[in-house]
Amino acid sequence: MRLAILGGLLVALIAPWFVKSDSTLAIAIYGFMAASLAVSFNLIFGFSGQLSMFHAASFGVSAYVVTILVTSYGWNFWLAIPCALALVVVLSLIVGTICFRFKLKEFYFAVVTLAFSEVLRLITLNWNSVTNGSLGITVVEKPALWTPWGTLTFSSGVSWYYVTLALLVVVFVICQRVLGSWIGQCLAAIRLNDQLGETLGIDVFKYKLLSFAIGSALAGLVGAFYGFYAGFVEPHYLSITLGLDIVAMVLLGGINSLIGPVIGALLLTALPHMIELSAELRIALYGAILIFVILVMPKGIMGLLSSRKNAA
């Protein structure tokens, strides 16, 4: 498993030497960012059992904060990120505290997080003086990185390819570390039976909140970069559609695996572009794939692979 992941990473590292098409690179870049979102979401959903609908909000809020700080206040991109992440963490702690204190579960948790996320979306939509309403903000600035060999500006497709790949690796490793530690053990116990976990002395509230905050912060990290690559931020970033797309990616890849969401996200990002279709049929195809995956392979691609391995 580990070899396969490292092999995949190696292929991804050398791919830009062989792939020259800009549109393919763009798909890969969006795919990496979607994969980072899916991996961080799976920390909350797959590994802690909380169907959070707040993920798109964390992503969008951070994208807005970084963009506004850079474009309106002339902040440095790298200084704006910690500020955005701090805000996302505070928001997720507030939402999480409310939900977990009142022991909201499953569907109720999903609806309340969705409600908070909609309120935030309405704020970005209507706070015209700061967020420019439904038009969103155009971002022309490109972040730059100072290295001993000179300033590296993220303007070309290839540079963004490596930035987003690094982002994915960072998010992946953080999630892996969290799950490999005692936190992961506690989360598994809570997911399987939180009352039993409580009697064993696990602070259920604390660990649920912890995984929610870490996952949301990682989504915020992705959001910080996303706006600068896409060139604009808009209220749609916080929409329920994005939240559900992330759920679909995780389910397609496989819910109880770290690498599954990466595969699911890359596939779902790339698939609609590989088949030549009109926009309407593309949406229909997306829905059909979602239904097919749920009904035919509920454990996702990774579930399919591991059951084949067990059978052999």
Place this chain on the structure above:
Amino acid sequence: MTQLILGQLLNGIIVGSLYGIIALGVTLTFGLTGIVNFALGAFMMLGAYSTWYLYDVSHLPYPIAVIGAVAIVSAVGYVSDLTLFRFTRGNLVNGLLVSIGLISVFEALILAAFTTTPKDLTYVMPGAFHVAGLFLPKIKIMVCLVFLAIIFGTYLALTRTWLGRAAFAYAQNPEAAALMGIRTERLQTIVVVYSTALAGLGGGLYASMYSLEPTIGAAYILKAVEAAILAGVGSVIGALGGGIILGVSENIGSVFFPSAFRDAYGLVFLIAILLVRPSGLFGDKS
């Protein structure tokens, strides 16, 4: 000021009864199959477009067009239950995602067939009542009365008929109900199809008041789910109550606060209710 508030109150009740009729479908489906059918918003949209097509394009009388639309939507609902929802019984997340996939399919197909250009029905029932300085379009009053009648009818059917009692029995204890000779599979299918028919009716009547776009369902299903939860899942009259509370709080809220945030008032209310009474306003305290 009083007039403004009264007018908004009535508007809230009318919109709320539309939330209520879809919330009723949400509540029934959830009670009997354990899934939340998010596609009910898309079924409502299908009902609205079918009505528009039958009334404005095929020139049928409006009531017949609505009945035809309900029939079409129920048929689609039956087929989707047979091919999709039947396999997600009792699995909340899967049911949610299948219904969301279905929304994409329906919206894309309607988009491909009728484009995004908003469709407006020619006036079904022009005119308005003027009561104490209030302006009340006849059609809105009519629609609201139909919704109320349907919801109370459903309530009576659930409490007075064998099928309704079977549904209650099933919601309480599926196995015991099956042992008592209730054909549970068929009962679930009936409820799923009935809830899509309600959504179709909601859409058909919606079409007489507002213009149609392929995405109209999204806002209404969210409101309906909010209403169902607000009321307490499983409560029939509660679904109506929840819908009206939501509709009124939005409309009255936008009198005193910026109306751009009208969608937020209901949400804030919902969060507050859920935290104080997790089982909803009308739900059992358990």
